[in-house]
Amino acid sequence: xxxxxxxxxxxxxxxxxxxxxxxxxxxxxxxxxxxxxxxxxxxxxxxxxxxxxxxxxxxxxxxxxxxxxxxxxxxxxxxxxxxxxxxxxxxxxxxxxxxxxxxxxxxxxxxxxxxxxxxxxxxxxxxxxxxxxxxxxxxxxxxxxxxxxxxxxxxxxxxxxxxxxxxxxxxxxxxxxxxxxxxxxxxxxxxxxxxxxxxxxxxxxxxxxxxxxxxxxxxxxxxxxxxxxxxxxxxxxxxxxxxxxxxxxxxxxxxxxxxxxxxxxxxxxxxxxxxxxxxxxxxxxxxxxxxxxxxxxxxxxxxxxxxxxxxxxxxxxxxxxxxxxxxxxxxxxxxxxxxxxxxxxxxxxxxxxxxxxxxxxxxxxxxxxxxxxxxxxxxxxxxxxxxxxxxxxxxxxxxxxxxxxxxxxxxxxxxxxxxxxxxx
Numbered sequence: 001x002x003x004x005x006x007x008x009x010x011x012x013x014x015x016x017x018x019x020x021x022x023x024x025x026x027x028x029x030x031x032x033x034x035x036x037x038x039x040x041x042x043x044x045x046x047x048x049x050x051x052x053x054x055x056x057x058x059x060x061x062x063x064x065x066x067x068x069x070x071x072x073x074x075x076x077x078x079x080x081x082x083x084x085x086x087x088x089x090x091x092x093x094x095x096x097x098x099x100x101x102x103x104x105x106x107x108x109x110x111x112x113x114x115x116x117x118x119x120x121x122x123x124x125x126x127x128x129x130x131x132x133x134x135x136x137x138x139x140x141x142x143x144x145x146x147x148x149x150x151x152x153x154x155x156x157x158x159x160x161x162x163x164x165x166x167x168x169x170x171x172x173x174x175x176x177x178x179x180x181x182x183x184x185x186x187x188x189x190x191x192x193x194x195x196x197x198x199x200x201x202x203x204x205x206x207x208x209x210x211x212x213x214x215x216x217x218x219x220x221x222x223x224x225x226x227x228x229x230x231x232x233x234x235x236x237x238x239x240x241x242x243x244x245x246x247x248x249x250x251x252x253x254x255x256x257x258x259x260x261x262x263x264x265x266x267x268x269x270x271x272x273x274x275x276x277x278x279x280x281x282x283x284x285x286x287x288x289x290x291x292x293x294x295x296x297x298x299x300x301x302x303x304x305x306x307x308x309x310x311x312x313x314x315x316x317x318x319x320x321x322x323x324x325x326x327x328x329x330x331x332x333x334x335x336x337x338x339x340x341x342x343x344x345x346x347x348x349x350x351x352x353x354x355x356x357x358x359x360x361x362x363x364x365x366x367x368x369x370x371x372x373x374x375x376x377x378x379x380x381x382x383x384x385x386x387x388x389x390x391x392x393x394x395x396x397x398x399x400x401x402x403x404x405x406x407x408x409x410x411x412x413x414x415x416x417x418x419x420x421x422x423x424x
Contacts, residue, residue, distance in 0.1 A: 015137040027154040029186030031161025036179035055387035081202035089191035096184035100177040132364040133202035152294035159287030166280040227366035239358040242351040247374040254382030262394025289341025306350035313347040318407035325400040
């Protein structure tokens with residue numbers, strides 16, 4: 001099988017394997033930490049969670065990324081990316097430990113959210129740096145397959161981390177703080193894994209480094225303007241189209257996630273622990289969809305082109321999402337989790353490839369930070385919409401139909417734009 005053969009070749013690159021290990025440990029820790037937060041906020045028996053409360057939590061945790069993201073991009077184009085992985089994971093290990101202490105202390109919610117925000121804010125630097133560094137460890141010929149393996153493996157690591165968090169909480173210790181401490185340990189391992197790479201390996205090139213932090217921060221607006229102008233150039237319009245499409249797909253995914261959280265908490269089971277276990281099963285099945293996307297996307301994108309593959313993913317979601325979502329039953333929901341995992345990850349792999357192939361190395365940090373900002377704004381907007389539409393038990397025909405219409409609009413818009421500006 002050609003995909004398996006390509007993966008074997010790719011894994012022979014020592015530096016790629018080392019960068020991948022940092023990603024797996026970092027995103028595995030993210031999965032542990034995020035499930036601990038979800039369990040604490042949504043599935044604690046003493047908390048009466050609502051869609052509005054979930055949306056508020058997402059806003060507190062994600063909206064500030066719109067401020068952090070641009071600074072992350074400017075700094076990633078100046079700081080050595082290997083050092084970002086080292087110190088970023090060390091800081092997250094410390095901050096996650098603080099979060100665990102706050103959980104045990106039953107502090108006011110706002111203080112808990114501030115701590116969680118600090119952990120996830122550092123995450124912007126690490127994830128953007130991982131994407132920007134990938135072309136430094138593989139050749140251009142294998143960039144598509146690298147984009148299939150690396151981000152998808154990271155997503156699977158996050159899913160595995162989430163599964164480990166479920167096991168620890170349900171079988172070992174019924175304590176969200178204990179789960180958070182497990183995440184802190186994995187962050188520490190990610191920092192140690194970064195030490196296996198030379199500091200200069202991942203770039204950016206030395207001539208692009210500007211060591212004075214004050215100059216970098218004061219020039220943020222100018223640098224971001226240059227990055228957006230770089231993205232808007234005719235040669236990079238496919239990247240702009242792909243980013244727009246993925247932002248809308250992220251909106252759809254966010255709205256459906258809030259619905260699934262409410263269904264697992266109230267509609268499909270009455271016990272919080274059973275609801276948490278069902279959510280874990282749904283996330284695990286979605287992770288299987290991510291894996292299948294990693295296998296078939298290189299072949300599909302190679303045959304159709306990355307943009308056409310995004311169109312296929314969006315059109316498939318427009319058809320299958322309402323068919324599987326409207327019954328509001330456990331089995332169709334689990335099937336939908338697999339399908340949406342495959343579709344979302346397949347489109348993301350194609351988008352990453354388009355962006356990395358179109359954007360110059362000196363701009364990648366900024367562009368991927370803009371990518372993150374768009375993702376977070378879309379996600380929070382989706383949560384806000386879900387809060388307005390969803391009833392207390394999470395069953396909403398209006399939300400399912402709205403998401404299906406958005407998927408269809410992506411497919412139609414991408415098709416029309418390709419016809420108006422065909423790839424060369």
